[in-house]
Amino acid sequence: MLAYLNDFCIRIGWRRPPFPDQRIIPLGPISKASFVCKPYSLVELYDKNESITHAYTWYNFLPKNLFNQAQRVANFYFIALIILNLFSELSPVSPYASIMPFLFVVSLSAFKAGYEDYKRKCADNAINNVPVQVVDLMGNLKTIKSMEITVGDIVFCRANDTFPCDMLLLSSSEESGECFVTTASLDGETNLKQFRSITVTSDLESPESFRKLAGKIVCEQPISDFYKFNGQIYIEYDSMDNVNEMKTYKHILPLSKDNLLLRGARLRNTTYVYGCAIYTGLDTKMSKNSQEKRQKFSRVEDTLNLVLIFIIGLLFILSMSYTIASFAVRASIVNHWYIFVPNETPWRNVDQFFGAVILFNYLIPISLYVTVEFIKAFSTILFRLDAELYDERIDQPAIANTSDVVEEMGQIEYIFSDKTGTLTENCMNFRCFAVASGSYKTHGNKIFFDRPPKIKSSESLETILPDDSMSDEGQEETADLSSDRLALFLHLSLCHTVRVELPAPGEDHLGDDIDLKEASIRSRRGSVTKLTPKRKFSSLRRASAADSASKVFRRLSSRSPTNEKMANIDYDYQASSPDEKAFVVACKKLGVVYHGTDHKGIHIITIGGREAVRYRSLDVLEFDSDRKCMSVILQPAPTKYDSVGSSYCVPSLPVIVLCKGAETSILNKLSKSARRVQAEEIYDDQLVQAIFGRQSKHPTRDYVERKVSHFAEQGLRTLVMAARLLSSDEWQQLQTKLNMARGSLKNREQVLSAAYLQIESELTLLGCTGIEDQLQDGVAETITNLRKAGINFWILTGDKEETAVNISYSAGHFYREMKEVRITNVKDIKNCAKVLQNALDLMEKENSAEFGVVIDGGALGFCLKVALRHMLLALVTKATTVLCCRLTPLQKAEVVRLIKYSRKHDPPVTAAIGDGANDVSMIMEAHVGFGLFGKEGQQAVQAADFAFGRFRFLQRVILVHGHMIYNRITTTMKYFFYKNTVFTLCSVLYGSFCQYSTQTFFTQGYLAAYNVSMTSLPIMIFGIFEKHRSATALQDFPHLYRSISRNAGLRIVDIVCWLILGIWHAIIIFFGCYSLTLKGNESEAISQIFGFGTVVVCCVFTIVTTKLILIARYQNILFHLFILITIFLNAIIFIIVDRVHFPFTFLSPQEFFGVWTQLFTTPSAGLTYFGILIICFVALLPDFILRVYRDQSWTLNLSELIASRQKELAHIRLLKKLKSKTKILKLKSHRKKTAKNVQETIQEEEPSTDQSKIM
Template identity: 25%
Template structure:
């Protein structure tokens, strides 16, 4: 079995596979496959009505444009991959009694390497930390821990502490005069690991970054390592001079490789609607082909007409005619539409990135998935997170409630020093001090470079509040914490810890203070109150519930404790040590659940999370635009309701148009969830957020999800459109979303302006593409009744081949790129206009457009053929126009009426619009005048020399123009009624 490479590959192709693979991908698309088959039939002389080379050029231009686009995007990915793969990494090797340090590319790392990671550099693979060097007053000191920034993986921007599982006493730093070791001084402990760590086995724990199990063989001993000892690929070493680590997984075997957290590149809802329309057009196409084949065969069977050059068998001629009509009617399918849409999406994504109104503090918005830019114009439901999305995630420690009191206290008043003697008596006799010590110990915060670093903003805000009152966490190690309480230093031994999880919603820790063991538990009120965890008198419970309800806008944390005897702690630790790797996390929770009973209530913290700027105005505008807002949060009901009212999501809890439901009860809601104006889902887990988004996708309702943290990623990746906010919880939501914005307020402009413009642009271009082709083929089909459906084209050969690619595609391209139906300020300030956007692309509009194209094509056909059959056009020298004059006239009339229609679709004229119009006219007439079939050379010059031609052309042009104006007015009236 070949070794797994540590190379990151996000590109699809290389220089050898690009052309064959991309050509396969291009030609495997149903539309391109159809065009390829048409090209093959054109190459058969007995079937083709004209030379295949012009169609070949058109086909190559369309597929070539797509290939160039794919090539450019893939080349960029190659460059991005190379930047990462060619980063340098240092590995330490030991042979013949001496060390050597070798610099290699990250892509060349292998399992079993000892890698040296420097400060502020990315972790190159999944590794187990062995030792580190930390700066101290005595210089660099060898430690068994390091600090990492994991925001690129889990969205949490605060530093985390990782510790080495296997501790070795470090005696001294070994002297080494080699310059390569100046950046990493070698210690005795480093030598021990390099010589004695032999192998590793990573246990599969899925793609969750919070779970990691590994067996490490040190000497002859198997050491069990977990997520606390693992540095994962994508993390970054911080506040640590360097770290020595052992590589246990590389490449696709890493957590990052398994998670595959890149934004999905799915198809948009709009593209799905276009695909349905294409299928309808295909049905129409095959209907026309079937009818023409039947009528053509019947025409051949007429015994009253003498035919020239018929085959012996009529079926052979009928088959040839069918093949010819297959080619002619293939122009019903818009060859250039798909390329126009793809290229336009690239520009639309660039518009988002370069929009100065979508920037905040120098951070620009980003479009990660250009495939959904037009779906922003048809959003029906908005699913949003609360903390960090609607609120600033800037926690402020406001109030506390201490056991035995009947009111709240402001935190600085409560924490003011009132006692001169602390810890002189039994700690449990002083509830307030016990409350302070429990909060100082029971958290995941480290004190790094004179600042607090941790996952939870709530915990950091509490410790910052303590620090302002002379209460500090000085140092945290795996086995102890050092506290400074009103100037008195206290060392607390840590026996066992179970960190906070979203399912448990609490954290517990067994500590030893002096000779006494305590179990501290801190968590949400829904998990600790009323569930046999916290015990308190009923009167105290009533007061606490009332205080929580009256201060529902605050986030609350309940703190409890109980004293434990030596024997209980011994059994507890023994059971915990005997946990197996299989289902380890559930076993840990089950054991702690048994001991987290009958805790003594100490107090409650009340923390305020301020609203983001312009949240209320943004949500009100989106609601006025007809978008229904769902707030999905892990907070308790009261906090969620208070935030929803403050944001303008709901007016009151009594509104019958509003649904308020707990996350666990969402599946039990029998009502049609789409009928509610607003919904608040509280106590929702990350899995539930994704489940709700999936429900909307199943209902085929266009849903936009917005969030800022790792817990929002399932929702962002499941919704039709995911928008990640680049905030305090890191960049993971931004990486996983289709869009990344620096603030919630950007959502208003993203939807009401960019979404509106993109959807209307694509609607106009798509409808026009099908209109002009149906118009074109209607005339060709009707002409078949005069030619026995022999496959004789009614248009100029070159005109027919370049009709879609050049002559009628340039103006639509400018519409797709630059068109604006109303000014930006009006679209932004009048959100009610967004409601009408969907009317531009509906089944009724499509049906009306199809009927209009058939009517216009029929009218033009009968007017032109009426003139030619009653009295042909005659030149000044007596020559009849005949077939060549008719096919050129049809070509000019169709082009002119289509171009006129396209010009009328333009709402925002730019210099590119003028260029496109002029270029379309020049290309068309150059083609008609200079490129003709051999038998009809100069026929266009003859046609333009006939005076009656101008009268006929102007008559047809005016008729088309008047009908177009009348029907456009009726269309606008119909749109207003809708």
């Protein structure tokens, strides 16, 4: 029976069948049409290609939402109370008085949750309904919805398209079958990545050619690791039988991660690709690194539940005491003949207890939740309307996807941030470099000496630029291009994998911002497209660039004059690394232009528009994190060798190895002696002469180390450049070893590393460079202020370690006084444990020092094991800040989860901020998720709780909106407990005068109106607009945020103080009104039960409303207007009820008729008015004193804060002044010692060019 039920659930799509060990996928339309999959079809076995971020469906909304609401203690309590109210014989109030408000609250909350989830569903539909094209059985392109893609479909994607599923690359517009992709939305890296198609299918260039494709793909079941994929492809089998059976295949090829295009990645610099859908929907690697959308509950709400449990406990204790007192009184009056005493039974006492619970249930504010929901909803509206959060660049205001956790923004202890697109603009600028002749800065097409500016005698100290200024003002420009600078620029122009294109006519370069919605204009669903781009047109832009390069070389080689247009060709450089693009673009501005490759694949460089040189690329050694460098192997390409291939090594010509990387890598590979060129016919080559010629100059290792440190102190990304000269025979020997290593099946990585090391050794040092990775505006200030607010700021990125560390320093996340502890490149769990223990010992030894911890993804995988988790937690909690690099999206979420549950008692509130799909997991895992409107889709914005345009807005979001909203909501909660305590305790005190029966002296109208019309509107306006501190003060003094941290607004001490205040007010009100009855006539209304209750209600309303005015610091017109509206509304209601006799006893009991007239229009009304005034004054006197005291305290604190801020600013100005003065004195002293020209001044800093000193 269970098996049948399980199968039924699978058939209707409620459950998924178990996966087989391997995934077998038909390849090609014919194979898919004949594919037999048992016992379940492909659609049943593998998931639909559907994006799901919404939490509800039409069939589970009601039960799921009611279940979520039932988790609130108050809701569960009122359900039980309603049941008791229906069956209790001694219930003092009508059941409808409890049922109707409860249904209203639940319905309103359900409507809000449904509306917010509906918006998420609409966003999902926008993605799922994007049109995509697949090859049908007839060999045509058919347009379907993205959600209709199934495993085995041949999918066609164009340039700038986002891949709709994980698919195997079969062919592309490139003849080589390669394509280029950006994966910024997956791993945060914006550089182009190269993927290769299967060699057998790379020549298929049209839908018709795929019609005859037949075979199958056997691969592993989906895993979350982006960088792992294994499988085999079987092509062209002999029989047309079941594809699932093993046949004889003509081609059996292995598959790797280089063949798999991932969902969420975007096609770049390639006109089109064809791919076979491998993983779809929830099986894609992007979905495996994401989490299901879940309902979030704020920490404030959790605390509220605990407070409600506490108050319910007090309610039960009070009801039990009331029941015991009632039993004792009944036992003492049993002999009074005029009092009816029912028979005493055990149930009688139980019923008495539940009657007391129902009578005093107003101690639990039923309208609290709905009021807080309204406050949250309106707070999100104010959040969206905040002009300070409006991003003018993209015309985008801030948005709020939910209001459930809006108050959590005021409780954040940890912020986890992505790097790429979140902290940075990802815009690289080549700022400075150092060679043998000195250190230089670049700006546009100019080069400046990197030295202090000239000082005029009339200049004051304040006008001198500080040492770390990157300004070019006052710097002396140099026009000549010495051999060492030329060598560096040629190195930068050739040591890369940049592709050159000519911009298409009319191209606006807006491809990065293409939205998924634009794809809907291509074609209608179900249409068939026969006109597809052909491969012969796909490389037109690169072919045009190749033609241009060849033309430039021919003209310069023939000494023909080049016109200005030819010398300033507007190339479009496409790089796999933003650093490489920055180098090539900067060198072009400085006169060394890389024109790309000609039709023969030979690289062409022009120097100053006067000379052209060519080089043949023999090999490229790609960058990896272990070597921390990359190399390009070149050979000069004279025209007399044009007949040989582009990658052929000419035996008679030397080979040049150009290498660049981190200083820790390059400086350890330097040669101890220089090597000169021996080939006479190559002496005229510019690169060889500049680096290895007799007149070449090279910096020392010590000099480069100093300059690297100097550049790094300015927050620049540093690289060191070096080169090596080989003979053709030496290269061929090394190349043989390299090819053998690449084909090795055993210990391939170790063998390949050894081969790389042999090539990248005996290097000649050329210099170093500094690149500025431009941060967004206000990043450093924002991080600093968040730290002052007591918030721990971590960076979690998928980027490389060196890049992440440099950005951390630039952003102020790390600073120079901080000591680094790196948990990276660990080999196994034992090594990881040892590194962790060493780090903990170091922190324990230097307890006063500040530490920044760097952890990479590999080490984190070991650290998150159960055996090492406690050590990792101890390390990161002791550290000042943490940087995690090379993380997968799932690892980001695991880091957030680690901190989220790091404390059993009082766990920290976490927040995550990012802009791409790779950040969705941590955004959803954190208590509060922030999304940024970025260039890589809207996944982060859709998954986030709040979204805005710039990182710097985070400061205002947390310090202003978070602080204010938290204060409003917590104050509202405490006020609710206070006002209900006042109202309920009056009934408790009345019980002592009516022998502790469940009799109430409030009418049904008062009971229903107190929490609805009498006290709901003013507190709601207070909760929406209250500003206990100005926005300027909250931003200028971030440490004010600490005053509300760790849920300080709902501490038990504060809540008890509010309850004590409510008890005080209730005692003064009740006995004050009771004293009025002693002075009046027994026939007067005040001496009667409902007249007395009416006076009590008037006092309660006046006092709790005045109390609200006293705690409100932002008393705007709207706040006072709603108080007046409340007064007049209730006055009109009670006057109507007093004058009109309704047939409904619930609305107007007979005893209430005419009570107001008797109370406030009779001759004794003056005594009533005066008595109410005295009662209110006595009750509120402590509140007036407390308000005055707090105002005076804040004024004094504000004065101290302003004085402290002024001292801090004065100290900063003094340090800058002293630094500038020291700089001037050093420069003047230097100029006194030498009376030579500017060049002699620079020579003091120049390094020795003695090659024996190069280490």
